[in-house]
Amino acid sequence: MAAKAEIAGQAAKTPTDIEHEELISGSEAIAHAVSLADVDVITAYPIRPYDTVMQYVAKMIANGDFDCEFIVAESEHSQFEIVKHASAVGARVFCGSSGVGWMYAFEALTVTPALRIPMVAMVGNRALDDPGAFGVEHNDALAVRDLGWMLIWVDNAQEALDTALIAYRVAENRKVFLPCAICTDGAFLTHSQYSVKVPSKAQVDRFLPPYKRDDLLLHPDNPITIAPQVNEDWVMEIRKQNDEAMKRAKGVIAEAYREFKEVFGRDYTNSMFIEEYMTDDAEIVLLGMGTISMPARVTVRKLREQGKKIGFVRLKWLRPFPTEELRKSLARFKAVGVIDRDYSFGSPSDGGVVFNEVRAALYPLAKRPLMSGFIAGLGGREVTIENITQMVEMLEKSVQIGKAEPETHWIGVRE
Amino acid sequence: MPEPITKDEVAEVRETLQKFVPIKGVRQVPLEEFFTSGHRTCQGCESSVIMKLMVKAAGARTIVLGSTGCMYVANTTYYSTSWVTPWMHTQLGSAGSAAMGTAAGLKALMRKGKIKKEPINVIAFCGDGGGADMGLSAISAALTHRDYNLLILLYDNESYANTDIQVSSLSPWGACTSFSPSGKAKRIMHNRWKKNVVGMLAAGHTECKYLATGNASDAIDLMNKVRKALSIGGPTFIHTLDPCTKGWDYDPMFSHELGKLAIETGIWVQYEVENHKLRMNGISKNIAEGRTPRKPVKEYLLKQGRFNHFIDEDFAYFQKKVDEQWEQWWLPGVIPFAKETEAVKK
Ligand SMILES: Cc1ncc(C[n+]2csc(CCOP(=O)(O)OP(=O)(O)O)c2C)c(N)n1
Ligand code: SF4
Numbered sequence: 001m002a003a004k005a006e007i008a009g010q011a012a013k014t015p016t017d018i019e020h021e022e023l024i025s026g027s028e029a030i031a032h033a034v035s036l037a038d039v040d041v042i043t044a045y046p047i048r049p050y051d052t053v054m055q056y057v058a059k060m061i062a063n064g065d066f067d068c069e070f071i072v073a074e075s076e077h078s079q080f081e082i083v084k085h086a087s088a089v090g091a092r093v094f095c096g097s098s099g100v101g102w103m104y105a106f107e108a109l110t111v112t113p114a115l116r117i118p119m120v121a122m123v124g125n126r127a128l129d130d131p132g133a134f135g136v137e138h139n140d141a142l143a144v145r146d147l148g149w150m151l152i153w154v155d156n157a158q159e160a161l162d163t164a165l166i167a168y169r170v171a172e173n174r175k176v177f178l179p180c181a182i183c184t185d186g187a188f189l190t191h192s193q194y195s196v197k198v199p200s201k202a203q204v205d206r207f208l209p210p211y212k213r214d215d216l217l218l219h220p221d222n223p224i225t226i227a228p229q230v231n232e233d234w235v236m237e238i239r240k241q242n243d244e245a246m247k248r249a250k251g252v253i254a255e256a257y258r259e260f261k262e263v264f265g266r267d268y269t270n271s272m273f274i275e276e277y278m279t280d281d282a283e284i285v286l287l288g289m290g291t292i293s294m295p296a297r298v299t300v301r302k303l304r305e306q307g308k309k310i311g312f313v314r315l316k317w318l319r320p321f322p323t324e325e326l327r328k329s330l331a332r333f334k335a336v337g338v339i340d341r342d343y344s345f346g347s348p349s350d351g352g353v354v355f356n357e358v359r360a361a362l363y364p365l366a367k368r369p370l371m372s373g374f375i376a377g378l379g380g381r382e383v384t385i386e387n388i389t390q391m392v393e394m395l396e397k398s399v400q401i402g403k404a405e406p407e408t409h410w411i412g413v414r415e
Numbered sequence: 416m417p418e419p420i421t422k423d424e425v426a427e428v429r430e431t432l433q434k435f436v437p438i439k440g441v442r443q444v445p446l447e448e449f450f451t452s453g454h455r456t457c458q459g460c461e462s463s464v465i466m467k468l469m470v471k472a473a474g475a476r477t478i479v480l481g482s483t484g485c486m487y488v489a490n491t492t493y494y495s496t497s498w499v500t501p502w503m504h505t506q507l508g509s510a511g512s513a514a515m516g517t518a519a520g521l522k523a524l525m526r527k528g529k530i531k532k533e534p535i536n537v538i539a540f541c542g543d544g545g546g547a548d549m550g551l552s553a554i555s556a557a558l559t560h561r562d563y564n565l566l567i568l569l570y571d572n573e574s575y576a577n578t579d580i581q582v583s584s585l586s587p588w589g590a591c592t593s594f595s596p597s598g599k600a601k602r603i604m605h606n607r608w609k610k611n612v613v614g615m616l617a618a619g620h621t622e623c624k625y626l627a628t629g630n631a632s633d634a635i636d637l638m639n640k641v642r643k644a645l646s647i648g649g650p651t652f653i654h655t656l657d658p659c660t661k662g663w664d665y666d667p668m669f670s671h672e673l674g675k676l677a678i679e680t681g682i683w684v685q686y687e688v689e690n691h692k693l694r695m696n697g698i699s700k701n702i703a704e705g706r707t708p709r710k711p712v713k714e715y716l717l718k719q720g721r722f723n724h725f726i727d728e729d730f731a732y733f734q735k736k737v738d739e740q741w742e743q744w745w746l747p748g749v750i751p752f753a754k755e756t757e758a759v760k761k
């Protein structure tokens with residue numbers, strides 16, 4: 001870790017007024033974005049693997065390269081409550097956690113979207129206790145999927161940095177005013193280095209307007225009461241407003257990607273919510289979130305060499321869920337296999353969360369692909385080319401018999 | 416390249432403090448109310464009087480954060496909030512975090528020139544359940560951050576009142592609550608002694624410049640304590656004892672008398688710790704200096720339905736514990752241990 005901290009020290013000395021390229025990890029990329037976004041209040045609490053982002057942030061502050069209130073809270077619950085309140089008085093905030101740390105904050109995670117508080121958080125996805133495991137699993141971030149958090153999974157450090165900037169722009173847009181979590185697979189992204197283009201401060205200032213709460217600002221000049229007791233009289237109307245905000249988020253995200261291309265030159269406009277890989281003539285595709293894309297793409301290339309028409313779809317935004325985009329994309333294929341790095345015990349077909357969500361989204365289609373769910377890579381276990389090849393073979397068999405079989409399969413488990 | 420931060424951040428927050436203007440008598444009490452009509456607390460609710468005095472003393476340039484409990488649920492009904500100052504709900508265990516987040520947000524925005532630099536008071540309140548049980552860790556953390564100006568006020572009605580009067584760690588020994596009823600097999604269900612909150616926090620948070628106890632029966636004293644807390648700099652803490660008609664079971668007209676009796680019996684001690692110096696206040700000062708004898712605790716206990724089941728040995732035990740606090744504690748009523756040599760003498 002000492003070596004990493006040293007790298008952060010060097011990076012912090014790099015001038016921020018010109019765009020430049022650096023070899024940095026996913027965590028460090030997000031730390032750069034946070035500093036470029038001139039965040040006002042940050043709270044930290046140690047838990048692997050997300051906490052590397054806070055180590056980089058701390059180093060920048062210590063070196064005098066970044067000015068913000070940096071609070072090391074006494075728990076994750078306080079960590080998230082502190083930034084929630086800082087955001088209410090108009091401060092741009094950053095926070096994050098992993099695994100059981102994220103779960104410890106759960107009450108705060110619940111009220112933040114309910115209060116329409118814009119916040120950007122980094123989740124370094126990690127298996128929940130018990131038993132202890134440092135590796136990636138998505139159940140931590142997935143736990144908030146019904147509450148009004150925007151959730152995006154990224155798969156490389158450049159995307160992590162870019163998405164953090166986009167997240168501020170979307171979360172702080174008055175049409176949205178919801179928190180956004182950037183989900184990064186523990187170790188595979190948080191601790192892996194990539195060559196990343198770090199934008200200039202001037203570019204970021206052009207892209208990111210200041211955070212304004214206007215009539216929602218908690219300040220003596222605007223004496224409002226926030227979150228009064230409403231009971232059954234009003235709670236449904238307020239929930240509906242959150243529903244509308246989440247629906248509007250899709251348009252705001254799309255607009256942000258278009259503007260992002262203009263300012264930074266990197267173009268995500270063809271892969272805003274989902275990203276397709278070698279799907280043009282594909283008959284069978286796999287779908288997954290986060291860094292599972294790496295072994296999936298390698299496997300797709302290998303199988304294509306054997307003449308198999310295979311592709312991969314990466315689901316980026318889980319909330320707001322790209323229902324239309326997925327319907328349009330997946331209806332073309334004979335079979336779709338969803339790789340879940342999570343579990344949902346006792347769920348429909350005993351499947352993973354993403355599998356069941358995607359399958360539900362396709363239900364109204366007249367022509368639906370056969371669908372199987374694969375639970376794989378839990379606790380950070382590597383998902384190998386062999387594992388993915390096995391998934392493809394199962395899907396091929398389903399196509400042959402005209403029935404998804406099995407509906408859910410655990411891949412790579414020792415019997 | 417941003418300028419390196421070399422400024423003394425503690426000095427920086429001193430710039431945004433209000434000045435201490437003492438209230439020297441009833442005639443100097445400001446007329447403006449910042450906690451007004453619209454609330455639905457019980458008749459005789461002393462906690463709501465604390466709210467009124469607290470924000471009256473603090474004034475208009477104040478942000479109040481309130482954790483879940485009676486003072487949230489009964490005071491901020493949608494469309495009829497009783498708060499004239501900006502007010503925001505915070506979670507049951509979050510008074511410390513709410514105060515810190517608000518103060519940190521204001522501080523960052525003022526330093527960066529994003530909002531006007533001016534004194535804005537930050538007060539977070541919590542009940543005994545929210546503060547002394549669930550939120551203790553966050554309050555403890557807040558009291559170590561000397562670079563944030565904030566006040567945490569714990570209004571203590573001695574139970575989880577809002578959820579139907581359940582025992583908390585600040586409920587008095589033996590009290591009947593809905594989680595500690597008196598029954599045939601167990602006369603006394605609640606057998607824990609009340610936590611000594613200010614003593615504990617004062618001893619353990621050496622950067623905290625002001626901590627005090629208060630009571631609505633001494634309103635001027637309380638308002639001055641709020642003003643001191645908001646002008647001394649850094650995090651501060653006040654703990655008030657508030658008779659609660661519903662939980663304590665007495666006629667609402669006796670709320671003030673009961674609060675005063677708690678002090679006269681020595682059960683509740685009025686004091687402040689300012690810049691690490693302890694000062695007893697009012698009746699407690701007279702008791703501490705031997706000018707006024709303590710009244711028997713029985714006088715106080717007998718007036719409340721929650722102690723109806725007490726028999727002689729319970730009164731005796733309660734009296735013994737209160738006597739100990741005055742006669743054997745190193746700092747009577749404040750610090751609950753004695754030096755070994757002195758303890759042996761007794
Ligand atoms: C995390 C959490 N647990 C439980 C509750 C239920 N609850 C609401 S108000 C309350 C009582 C709080 O007691 P206290 O802090 O003493 O305030 P009081 O109601 O006595 O004014 C409780 C337990 C809650 N709101 N949040
Ligand atoms: S139950 Fe007690 S604290 Fe709550 S409103 Fe009634 S008197 Fe006040």
Ligand SMILES: [Mg+2]
Pocket residue numbers: 484542543544570571572573574575576577
């Ligand atoms: Mg209470």
